[in-house]
Amino acid sequence: MEIIVNATGSDYINLWYLSGNKITKRQIKNHSWIFVSGNYYDMSMLERSLDFSNLVYEHTKMRDIYGYLDGIKIFMRPSQINYIAKKIENSFGYKIKIYNADINPVLRFMALNRLSFFKIRSLYDYDPDIKTAEIYAFIKNNDVSYITINGKKYEKNIYEELYNAIDDGLIIIYNNYYGEFSILLNNMFKHGYAIEYKTHRARSFESYGRHSYMPKTISINNKICIDSNSFIFQESGITGIVELSRLSLLPPETVSVVTPGTVVSSIEEKEALQRKILIPFRKTDYEKPKTPGEFFEADSGGIVFTPDPGIYKNVYEIDFSSMYPSIMVNYNLSPENLSSAGMGHLAMFLRRLLETRLFYKGIRERSDIYMKRDMALKSLLLNSFGYTGYKNAKFGRIDVHEKITSIGRSIIMNSIRIAEKNGFNFIHGVVDSMWIYGDGDIQKTINEIYERTRIPIVIDSHYKWIAFLPKNNGIGSANSYIGYKYDGTFKVRGIEMRRKNIPEFIKKFQENALNEIKCDFEQISFRREKIDKIKRYYLNKISSFKVDDFKIKFTISRHINEYKVRNGTYYLMKYLDGHINIYPGMSVDGIIIDKRHGIIRPDAENIDRDYYKRMLIRSFKPIDFILLNSGK
Structure with a gap:
């Protein structure tokens, strides 16, 4: 069976058909x-x-x-x-x-002709087997030390092996964060192996208050090139790229370089095109005027509780599956019907996406393919809610966004009352999840909540014990906890081992410490001596760990000339200036040599031992909290 795996062009669309291992192209005029x-x-x-x-x-x-x-x-x-x-x-x-003026030409062609990328007959079907070359270059002093191709290391005949891998593969996965792949291709050309490729500029952008960085992307003639730094690829691999291409009708290479919000918008545009609904070029109805009183009443956001710090036993964490998208679909919310009971187009556009995600969530444990599809779709649905409040979203409006959160708050409050009526005690709740404990019938409770809310709900985790940790001021933290589940695994949030800007040796300490308290609550206090031994080991060996274990990720938030305070990040950027190009949104590894004087280097033989020791001692706190409370 022939399937379409890619398409390029504008006035003429080139469709790439895959049959077996062979690609054939057909060109069609586009109107x-x-x-x-x-x-x-x-x-x-x-x-x-x-x-x-x-x-x-x-x-x-x-x-x-x-x-x-x-x-x-x-x-x-x-x-x-x-x-x-x-x-x-x-x-x-x-x-x-003006309508239908800024739609991706490939998406528009595919939608109007009822075509699909990577078409499958059933949601259970696997994706086609496509020859893929995953290529990574390791650069030192602007020269290629070695490369890996699909995990195999090459130090000799590098450019011949590289050329053959690119020639043989259809999908090329690469990393160009610091320009590594660009250097590799340029060197390959110098060694007499020529391929046609284009380099697209790097860019920095800000979204929801966070700076992000998109490195230079590469397009190779007759290949599908996927940047491994793509958010979607990092979340769900090539399986996620294929799934979102299939749903959005964007070519896979495009899916890999756009934001999840753009994919959501593309899915909505596809649905609109196929239903012959116009798509606005510029939005003018993103929010209706409100009085100050109406504004404050509407703009309350999701509900977040503050748990009492402590350790709780036999705890259920129950989670509403894609709560906000489910509210949009099940409550039929759309800009045009907020004050009426008519058909909601936005809800209609998102229904298939939601149903597909819930399907894969139900079978994700059966296969790595299904799990990755679920992860990709979960990311999209998270963005679909945020997109309703984005003023330039084609079918969004802030009033829809506010209505969704209002219903969400009501659902959580009703769910708490149902749980308490059925014999449970409420501990904590965050937007679409809540933690309860007690001797009630959990399945009966979940069924009643679903009947009342019409939102799918599942048991996310069942904990033997869970510790909700305090902030420095003693008040409970909404997003910091350590839970030991009945399946013998931990779920942790908000502690050092979950953070990107923490050195590896501290993460290893917390992992080792948690392994020692992988037991029933009543046994924790007997593990104190073993925990103390682990602490002493890390404190005494702090100078003997590998250099890489001390690296900290620094996120660049601005250009070097925009820093008003000359902190460690500034001095690291100043040192790197001239060695590599640094853009806002990038993450750069650094080792603290002298914290007091702001001396940070990408590599070092010496470290600021006192600084790292203080950081290590701070990481004891979550474990100490559990030990302290286990003795009660």
Whole structure:
């Protein structure tokens, strides 16, 4: 069976068909149009302008999510759309509305022709077996020391092996965070092995208050290139890229370089195109006016409790599966029907995505493929909620966002009452999860909550004991806990071993300490001596660990000339300046040599022993809290 695995182009779409191990390409001419709506005077002016152009147009009625609109449908090549839409916008401003003007041309072609990437007959089906080369270069002093191809190390005949791997594979996975793959390809060319490729610029961007960095990406002619730094690839591998390409109709290479929010938007656009619903070019209805009182009442967000610090036994953590997307779908929420009971287009667009995710969540333990598909879809659904509050989201509106969180708060409060009625005690709750303990019937409780809320709910974890940790001021922390489950594993949040900016030897200490208290609550106090022995070992051996164990990840938040305070990050960037290009959003490894004087280096023979010792002693606190409370 032939399946489409990629597509490129604009005015002409090149479809890549895979049959067996062979790729064939078919080129098809692509036609497109935009729709413009406005008052009679503006439409008459636009019509006169079009009469002096070579563009074909027609008067017609089309519908957006709010209903049917009179307007002009203008036919053109896809490559003309951006220029003409902006020209119309510049002439008429926001007096007119433009639709279907900034849709990915491949997505639009695939949707309107009812085509699909990586088509499967059933959700149980596996993806096709595609030849893949996962290539990583290890660079020292701007020279290639060695490479790995699909896990195998090559120190000799590097460029011949590299050329053969690229030539043989269809999907090329690479890392170019510091320009490694660019150096590798450039050196390969110098050694007489030529391939056609393009390098796309690096970029930094800010999202939800966090800086992110997208390194230079590579496109190789006739290959599908996936950057291993892609968020989606890191979360769910090539399986996740394929799954999201199948759902969004974006080419897999595009999926790997865009944000999850863009994938969500693309899925909504696909659904709109196939249902013949117009997609706005610019949003003008992202929020309706509110009084201050209405604003404060609406903008309350998700509900977060503060647990009492302590250790609790026989605890259930119950979790609403994709709570906010489930609310959107099950409560039929969409910008056009917040005050009516009509069909919600946004809910309709997301229904298939939600149903697919819940399906894979139910069977994720059967296969690594299903697990990775579930992880990719979970990430999308998390973004689908946030996207409703983004002012430029095609089908979002802040009022929908606020309605979702309002229903979510009500669901949590109702669920607490149901749990307490059934003999449980409430400990803690965070947005879409809650922790309860007691001798009640858990299955009966879950069934009642589902009947009341219509939101799927599962037992995320069943703990023999769980410690909710305090903040420095003694108040309980909403997101810091250590739980020992009945299946013999730990679930931890908010402590050092979960943080990216903590050196490896401290994470190893906490892992070793937790292994010693992998027992029933009543046995914990008898493990104190073993824990003390582990502490002494790490304190005494702090100078003898490997250098890499002391590396700390520093996240760059701005360009070096924008730092007002010359802290450790500034001095590390200053040292690296000239060696590698540093952009906001990047993470850079550093070793603290002298904390007081801000001396940090990417590699070092000496460390600031006192600084690392203080950091290690701070990491004792969560373990000490458990030992202290186990003696009660």
